[in-house]
Amino acid sequence: xxxxxxxxxxxxxxxxxxxxxxxxxxxxxxxxxxxxxxxxxxxxxxxxxxxxxxxxxxxxxxxxxxxxxxxxxxxxxxxxxxxxxxxxxxxxxxxxxxxxxxxxxxxxxxxxxxxxxxxxxxxxxxxxxxxxxxxxxxxxxxxxxxxxxxxxxxxxxxxxxxxxxxxxxxxxxxx
Numbered sequence: 001x002x003x004x005x006x007x008x009x010x011x012x013x014x015x016x017x018x019x020x021x022x023x024x025x026x027x028x029x030x031x032x033x034x035x036x037x038x039x040x041x042x043x044x045x046x047x048x049x050x051x052x053x054x055x056x057x058x059x060x061x062x063x064x065x066x067x068x069x070x071x072x073x074x075x076x077x078x079x080x081x082x083x084x085x086x087x088x089x090x091x092x093x094x095x096x097x098x099x100x101x102x103x104x105x106x107x108x109x110x111x112x113x114x115x116x117x118x119x120x121x122x123x124x125x126x127x128x129x130x131x132x133x134x135x136x137x138x139x140x141x142x143x144x145x146x147x148x149x150x151x152x153x154x155x156x157x158x159x160x161x162x163x164x165x166x167x168x169x170x171x172x173x174x175x
Contacts, residue, residue: 006105007164009154013094017134019087021149024129024136026083028175029144039079046072102150104167109137109148120148122171129175135168138175 026032046068053060053068097113108121125137125146133153139146155161168174 005163005167006103007155007160007167009102009104009150009164010099010156011102011151011154012099013091013149013151015087015091015095017149017151018091018094019084020131020134021136021147022087022090023083024131024134025138025144025147028127028129028138029142031143035082036079039075039082043072043074043076043079046075100154102154104150104164106167106171108171109150111148120146126172127175128168128172130165130168135164137172 026036049068050065050072053064097115099113101112103110103112108119109125110117110119120137124139125148126140127138129136129138133151135150135152137146137148137150138144150164152161155164
């Protein structure tokens with residue numbers, strides 16, 4: 001797998017990087033984009049029902065006011081927390097694996113840790129997003145299930161970072 005264009009990254013994943021990858025996935029997957037609109041929309045709708053109940057004709061049903069007020073508050077608070085909570089869960093899976101050695105080449109990426117080895121061909125992760133600190137690899141499925149992060153800090157030199165960027169530009173499509 002390792003040809004002349006292979007780039008090696010060595011790093012220990014951080015919770016912030018995992019959370020950033022989740023945020024990227026949510027911005028760039030159809031399911032994530034729907035969720036980003038659905039939660040605030042549900043909260044606004046719930047508060048409109050509360051307003052109608054309080055200001056509309058007749059006596060307000062307090063059970064509806066509390067139910068929809070609670071629902072509105074819950075989803076409006078939960079919405080911004082979804083990436084952080086999901087990142088926290090994902091980090092719980094990644095953190096025990098410790099140091100990661102990732103080899104990126106024209107065939108794909110191989111991640112090796114003290115307890116596992118995983119290889120993904122580019123067909124599995126055909127999209128990428130570059131952030132200031134990461135290259136986030138994404139699957140093309142509608143649910144946006146596949147996500148992987150390559151921290152820029154994991155390369156040995158700026159030249160390796162440029163080689164990594166070149167491999168990604170050659171093999172996968174930027175989003």
